[in-house]
Amino acid sequence: MSLSKLVRSTSSIPARQLAARNVGASRAVCSNCRPISNETSQSRKAGLSLSRRIQVSSQRTYASSATAIRPPEQTVDIIPTSRPARSVPVAGAASTSLLLEDIRHLLVTEIGGADEWLGRVEAALSDLEAQRRGRIGVFGDHLAAPQDVISALLQDPLADSEATRQALLRRHEASNIEVFEIRQDVKLHRDPEALAIPSSWLQASGYDVVEVNAQDTDAALSTLLSTDAHIVVLDPIRLIDTPQLSVMLPSLLAQGTVHFVINGHLPPNVSQSTVETSLRDQLSRIKIESLDGTTFDQATSTITFVQAEKALTALDALATGLQDHSASTSASKAHTFEVFQRKFLHSNIGPLQTTLHQSLSSLAQPQLHTAQQLATLAISHISNVISADRDSTRAASHTVSELRRSAMQAASKAKHTSVSSRGIDGAMVEGGVQYEMDKLKGDIERSFDGRLSWLGLVGRLRVDDVALEMGGYLGNRFGVELERQIIFETGELSQLQTDLDHSADHIIRQLSNPTHGPKPKTHPFTSPLLSNHLSTLSLSIPPLAPTSLLTPILIRRDQLVGLSVPRLQLSAQRALLSTYSTAFLGVSMSWVSYVPPVDLISAGTATGLGLLSVVASLAMGQRLWGRAQKRFWRDWKRVTGMMKGDLQTRFATALDTQILAKPLAAAEGLEKLIQKREKRLDELQDRLDKLRLRL
Template sequence: MARPPRTRTVGPRLAPSPLACRGAQGLVSALLDDPLASNPDLAVQLESRRLGPAPPEALTIRHGDAAQPSPSEVQVPSKWLRETNAQVVEIVHGDVPPLESSFSALHLADIVVLVLSDSTLLSSKAAQTLLYNLHTKPNLLLALNCPDASPSASTSPLRTLQHQLDTLFPSPEGGQPAALAISTEQALAALEALSPSEPDQPPSYDAFQKGYIASRIPHLHQLLTTALIADSPASSTTGPTPLQLQTAHYVLSAALSRAAFAGAQVADSLTTASSALSALAQHAAEQKAALLASLGVEGSTGLVRVPADEQRASLAALDELFASRLEWYKLPYRVDDLHAEVALVVGGTFLPSFEKQLVFATARAHNAAQALSSRVDAVFASPTFSAAPRSTPLSPAAQLASLYSATLLNSLAQAGTASLSALSASPTSSTALSSAVSRRRAQITAPGGPTDLLQRRAQRAVVRSATFAASSVALAGAGEALGWVAQTGTSVGLGLLGVTLGAWGLQRAWGKAVRRFRKDVGERVVGGLEEDLGVRARRIAERAGYKAEVAVRLGEDKVRERRVEWEAFRATLRCIEERRRALVDETEVDAVAQPKKRIGA
C-alpha cells in the first residue's frame, strides 16, 4: 500500500484569542470543517486539539474515530481526509523558527502551506528562515492571511509579498512559490454563522455564503484536493504516486545538497583542528628550545657549561687551603686532617651560586610547563574537542566533525598532572637540576674520589720523604761511627742533604698531587656535572612539553581517524548521487522527475 499523502501547514503561534484563528491553527480548522456535512464531533475535536497543558509544536491530524490516541496525534471524522486519504500536520511555532524535527517533517511533506500574516509578511526571522529552507521545494504555497481576502483589500499585501520574494530570491530555481490571499477569520465567522454555537440563534445562510466564498478558503481547498488526487491513478495503491515520487526526488536532492554543505563544514572543521594542532606543536617546539636555552644547554654539545668564574672561585678556595692550612711542610702533622679540611672547604665553596641559579631555572621550567598546559587547554576547550555529541546539542555537521573523546581528555589531564608533579619535585630530588651539583660535590669527598686519592698521595709522599730523611741521617751517623767519614761536619752535611732532598721530594710530590686533584675536579667532577645537567635539562624540557606532545599526538590521531571516517562517508554519498542520476536518466523516472507546475501557479 502506498503511504498517505502528507500535507503540512505551518505558521506562527498567535495569542491571545481571537487572533489565534489567523494562524496555521485557524487555517486547518477552516479546511477540515466541511460546511456541507456538518459534524458536531468534528467541530469539538478541532477546537480541543491544542487545549492540553503542553501542546506539541507539530500535531498530526488524520481521519479516524479516536479522539486523541497520542499527545502528538489526533483523529477526526473528516470527510475530506477520508476522500483524499491524506494526513495534515499542523506546525504552530512562536517567534522563533520551528524545531529541527519540524523542519524534517516539512521537507518530507508532499504539500506545504506556509501561513503568513498580512501585517508582518516576510519581515519576521521565523518566516524568512522557513522560506530560505523551503523555497526550492515543489508544491509550496504561501497563504497570506488577511482580515479581508477580497481582491480590493488583498491586492496591496500580495504586491508587497511579491516584491519581497523578488528581493530575497531574484533568480529562484524552478520559479517562485505561489502566493494566495485567504482569510481564516472570514471563513470561521461564516462557519459560525452556518452552525451557531448559541442554540437560540438561527443559521444565517446568506452570511455564510457571502463570508465563506469571500475568504477564498474554498479556492485553497480545491487547489489542495486537486493536487492530492489528480495524479493518483487506480494503481497507486500498489506503489507511490507521482506526487510522492516528486517529493522523494526533492528530498533526496535536498539531502545530498545538505550533505555536501555539511561535508564542507566537516572538512573546514577538521582543517581548523589540524591547523590548531600544528600551531600547538610549533609553539611547544619553540618553547622547548627557549627553555633549553634559558637552562644554558649548548646546541652543539648538549652540555650545560659551568660558568668559568664560578669554577675559578671554587678552585681558588681550594688553592687557598693548600697554600695555608695544608702547605707542604705542614703535611707531616696534618695529613690525617686533609680529608676533613678539603670536605669543609668544598662543602661551602663548590659552586654555591650556580646551584641557586639552577633552582631558579627549575622554577622557570615549571612556569613554562604551566604556560604550555594553558595553551593546550585553550586548544582543547574549543567545541570541536570539548563538546560531547550525546550531551551537547550540536548540528549534524558539528556531530560529524566532533573530535570529542573522554579518553583523550583524561589522558591530557593525566599528562598535565604528571608533568607538573615532575617539575614540582624538591631541589634535593634525583631529577632536580640543583641536586646534580650536590651529587658531584659529594663525589669530590666520596670514598675513592679525588680527595681520597689526594690524601693517599699525600700520605705516601710524607712517608717517602720521612723515610728518605731518616735514612740519610742514619747513614751519616753510621758513617761517622764506623769511621767512614773523616770529619763530623761531613756526616752532618750528609744528613742535612738527605733531609733537604726528602723535603724537596715532599714538596714536589705534593705539588703533583695538588695539580692532579685540580685536574680531577676540573675534568672529572665538573665535566661530569655538565653532562648530568645537560641530560637533566633535556629531561626537564621534555617534561615541560609532555602534555603538549601528548595533546598533539592524540589529537592528530583523532583527526586522522575522523578523516578516514569522513572519506568513507563521502564515498557513500557519491554512490547515492550516482544512483540518483541513474534514476533521473531513466525514461520512466525522468518523465516523473520533470519539474511540475507549482501548486496554485
Template sequence: MPTCSATSLRSQHLKTCLWDACSLSTRSKESCRGLPNPRLSSSAAAVAPRPRPSTTGNHPAPTARTPLTTVHYTTAFLRRVLPSKERENVRETDSLEFWENMLGKAQDGLSVPTTGMGAARIVVYGVGECSGARELVDALLEEPFAPEYAKTHIRERWKSLDSSNSLLLRYGTVTRDAEGTNILSVRSSWLQQFPIPVEIQELPSRTPTPTHTHVLPQQKITSLHAVPLFSADIPIIVCNPLTTNLSTLFSDTSIPWTHTNAILVITSSSTVPVPPLLEQQLWARAPSTLKVLFVDPVRALLALQTLGEDSNSASSVQRYQDGFSESRVSSVSAAIAQQLEAMNNPSTGPNGVFDRLRKQNVLDLVSDSLHVCRNTVKAAEHETDAVRRGVGSLQGQMEEFKAKIGSDVFGVEAEKSEVKVALDQAKAGVKKTMDRLTGWRMLWKVDDIADTVNASIDRSWCRDLENKLIFQVGRLSVTQNFLTGAANALLSSFPKPSTFHSLILQNTLAQLRVQPSFAVHPSSLTLPIYTRRTQLTYPTNALHQSAQRAVVGMGGSVLSGMGVAWAGWADQLELLGHFSLGVGAETAAGLGMFTAVAGIWYSIGRWEKAKRRWWRDWDRVGEGLERDLRATLNQVVADQVLVVPTTACENLRDMIKKREDEVAQLKDEITILEQDCVRR
C-alpha cells in the first residue's frame, strides 16, 4: 500500500539531505569540516543534526542506490552521531574511527573484482572461558574414523599459541603452516561439504562488558575479536547461559547482533530441557534476524570418543549416533548450509556467491553501524531521561519548600498568624500608654506626646516577631546552601563530554553565588517591620499636633469665658462706658463659665477623635505589615534562596527540549537508512 504523500515527501527530502552530506565523504577529510561536528559524549553522541528540509518543493529522492552509495550515506551520518575514540570511556566499537575503518575496508573490497577461488569465513567467538566454543569447533571438525594424530592435531591446536591471538582453520594437509603462526591446516570434510569452501577463524574467549559503562583502559582494545566478527561472512557467538548474563551479552556492542548470517549458539545439556524463562529472555532480547541454536558440544565429543574407543562395536556406533544426534551439533552445520545456499546462484558460479557475500557483508556492516548509532541515540534518550528525573527531583524539593515556608514562618492561615498575634500584643502594650493620655493628663504632657507614644511603639512593636524572623533567616540560609549544593551536584554528575556538562551554566551559577545580594542577612525578612514602624511616625506627629491644638483650644475657651464674666462685672460697675453688654453681672458670669466649660469639652472631644484617628492609622499599618512580610518572604525565596537551583532547572529544561528534538530527527534518519539496507 503506498504511503501518505506528505510522509513520502518528507523522507525524500531527508534522503536528499543525506545525499548532499555523503558526497563529501568521497573527498579528503579536510573537505568534511563543513559538516556539523558538535561535542560528543561518552554515553551519547552530541547530536547536532542538520535542519529538517522543507516539505515544499520538488526534490526527488535518489533511486537504485548501490552498496557503495549506501556506504557513503552511512559514513557521512556516522560523523554526526558517533563519538571519537579519543574521548574518555568510549568503547572502540562505539567510536567513529572504528566504523570508518570497517566501512572503508569494505568499500575497498567492493571496488576490487573477484578473482580466483576463495573461502567463506566463519568466525567462532566464545563469550567467557566456559562458553564451550572450543568444544563446538572440535565437534564440527573432528571426524569419527580419522587417525588419532589428526584428532590430536585438532584438539591441541591452541597448545602452542598465545591465548590472545586468533586461529585460522582451513582445509589442507594436517600440519601447521609455520611455527608460531595462527594458521592451521586440517583435513576435515566438514570444511568442504558446503556449496563453497569455508574456513573457520576461532577467536579467544572474552568476558563481555555492558555498554555505556566506564571502560577500563585494558578493556578498550576490542578490535582483536570485533574486527573479525563484523567482517565475517558467518559470525557464530557461543555462550553458556549459566556463566553469562544475557542482558550483559546483548548490550555488548562489540558483537554483530544485526548481522544477517549471525548465529547464537547456547551451550546447554541435551539431557535437561531448556528452561522456559531462558527462552523468554532470549526471544525478548535477541534481534529478530538472529538465529538461536541450543547445542551440547560436550555430549557430541563424548559420542566421538565412544566411537573412537570401539568403532567395530554396533552398540558403540549406536551410542555415537544417538549422542551426536541429541547434541544438536548438526543444526549448526545445517544453519550454515542454509545461509550459504541462499547466496548460491548456479548461473554465476562460486564467484557469484563470493560477490553476494561481499555485498551482503557491506550491508551488514552498514546495518551494524546503524545499530551502534541507534544504541548511541538510545543512550542519549536515557541520559535525557536521567537529567529530566534529576531536574524533576530538584524542582519537587523547591516546590515542597515553597509550599511549607509560609506556614513555617507565619503560621497556618486558617489559624491566627504570627503577625496578627504580634500586632495584638503590640496594640495591647501601646493601648496602656494611650489610655493614660486622657484629656486632663494630656495637658501636663502636651510637649512629650510624640516622644511618649514613639517610646511605647518601640517597646511593643513586634519584638517577638522580629526575633522569630531572625531565627527563620538562619533556616533559609541552611536551605539555600542545601538546594544550591543539590543543583551543583546535579550539574557535576554529567561527565565532561556530555552535552549537559555546560561550563557556561556552571559559570552562571558561580556568578550568582558570589553576588552580594545572594546571601540571606538577618534584616532580609525584618525590613518591613522597621519600615512599617517608621510609617507610624507621621500619625504620631499628627496626634502630637492635635494635642497641642486641643490645649490651645482649652486655654482660649477659659480665657474667653473669663473675659465675658469680667465684662459683665465691669458693665455693672459702669467701667465700660458706651460698650455696655446689656446683661447682668450674674448672667455674664454664667455665660463665661459656660463658654469655658464648652471649650474644654470640645477640645477633649477633639483629642479623643485624634486618638481614634491614630488607631485607624495603626490598623492600616498593621494590615500592610503582614502583606509586606509575605511579599518579602516570597521575594527572598525567589531571588536569593532558590535563585541557583531555579536557574539550573530552567537551563537544563531548555537543553532537554533541544536534545529531544535532535534525537527525534536522528531516529528518523536512522530509520530511513535502515529501510534502505532492507530494500537491498
C-alpha cells in the first residue's frame, strides 16, 4: 500500500504507542555510494539502457507494509562480465523507424534550418534500437519548486537508507544541472548528471524520472519530448502563464500524457476549485491542431494540488524518528509521528503518487508511443515550415524587396531627423522640442522676476497686465521656431511621398506588362484587383500641406493662452484684492482702536499696528502670487511634456497613413501574387502528405 494509506492506517494508533512500536524495529540503512562506470554513463546519456541490479532476497515493493516494520533487505551488485548485456528490441518499431528515417531525410535535404527537430528525430531513432524503462519528464520554474515535488514523490523513509535519502535531497546542491535523471536500481549510484536509487515508487511504476532545468526553451522541449509522460509543476499564482511554458505546452499537450501539479500555498481567500478553473481556462486557450483536425480537450488534463514543503517536513520528521533508537525519547517520537501524520496528509503527495501510478500503468508500449507522437509532431513542424515559407519574402523578387526596403529606409531616416525625435536622454540638443521650451521658460521666469513680480503688480495698482503680457508673449513666441522647422520637414515629406508613389507605380507597370518578343505576354503577376486598389488608395490619401503637422503646437498653445493664463490672471487679481483688503482692514482697526471713544492704544502703537498690517498683507499677497506661479508652471510642464509626444505621434501617423501607405500596399500585393508560383513548395507538400498517410 502507498505511504499515504500507511499514514491513514496508523493515524488511529496513538502517536506515543506508534513511536514505541517503531523504536526497535526501524533503522536507517546506509549503503556506500560508488560512481557509475563510463559504459553505464554513456548508455544513460544515449537513453538506450539502464544499469541493471538485482536483490538477493526479496523483490522491493512500493511502500509496502513489510517495509513499514523492517528495513530493506541487503543488496549486492552483480559484477558484469566482459560480455555486454544483450539489448532487447522494441516490439513493433520497424514501421515507425522507417517513418522517422524518411522524416529525417526530408529535414536534411529539403527543410534545413531545423537543427533542433533533426536532433529530436535522430534521438527517437536511436531510442528505438533497444527497449528501455519508461521515462517521465518533470519541468517547472524555480518558483514552483519542481525539485521539492520530486524529492517528496520518491522518498520512502520506511524503506530508504539515510544515504539514499540524503543523495535524493542533495542531488542539485552546488550544481546547475540542466537535465538530471533519477532511475531505479538496487543500490545507490551517483554521477554528475544522474542518480540511481532503490526507489519503491520508481520500481512500482516502471518509470524513471528526468528533471529538466534548461534555460534554453528548445533544449528543454527536446528533452521533454524524448520522455513518455510529463509532470508540469506550477505555482498557484501564475499557473502556465510563464515564458517557457507558453512555448512548450502546445507540443507537450499534443504529444500525450501531461500531469499538472500545482505546488505551494494558495493565495488568501482562494480555493482549489478557483485555481483549477483558472488553469483550465488558460488551457482552453491553447489550440492544439492535430493531423485529424481535432483540438486539445482541456477537460482531460489531470490536475493535482500538493504542498511539497509540508511533505518534506513530514518525511524528515519520520526519518528522524526512525533513526532515534533511544527509549527515553518516546515522548519526542510521539510528537514526531504526529507531525508526520498531519503534514504528510495535508501535503497531498500520497494521492499524487497514486494518480501518477495509475495513469502510467495505463500506457501500453510507452517507448513506441513516444516515437510515434514525435513523428507526428515532426510532420506538423514541417507543415508549419512550408506554410511559413509560402508567406516569407524568400519567394519575393528583388524588385519588390527593393521597393519595401527603400520605403522603410526613407521613413526611418525622416523619423530620426525630425525635430520631434531630436534629443538625448539626460541632455538637450539645440533645435529640439525641450530646448525650445526651456529657452521660452527662461524668458517667462525673467518676466516674473521683473515686470510681473509682486511688488511691480502692487505698485501699478492693476493686474490686467498679466493676461495681456503673458497671453501676447505666449501667442507670439510659443513654438514659433518649432513651427518653422516642422514646415520645412513637411516639404521634405511631401517630396518623399511623391517619389515613393511614382516608384510603386513604376514597379506595378513593370511587373504587370513585360514585353518579350514581338508580341506582349501577360505577366503572371498581373492583377486588375491590385491595380484598382492602388488607384483607389492614391485618390484617398491627401497630400501633405505645410500646416499638416502643426496641430499639436496649436492645440498646446491654445491650452496655455486660453486656460493657464486666465487662471494666472484671476489668481493675481485675488492676491491683489486680498492684499489691499487686509492692509485697509488692519489700518482701519488700528485707527479705531486709537481714536475716542475706544482709545485703547496710543498713537505710536496704532501707527505700528497699521504698518505691520500693511507689511503682513504684502507678504500674504506675495505668497498667493507665488502659489499662482507654481500652478502655472505645473500646467506648463504638463502641456509642454505632452506636446513632444503629440508631435511624434502625428509624425508617425503621417508616415504610416500617407507616406508609406501606397508603396507598402503595392509590395504586399505583389508578394501575395509571387506566392502563387511556388511550385517547389507544392511538390514538398505532396511528399509530406504521403508521409502523413503512414502515421
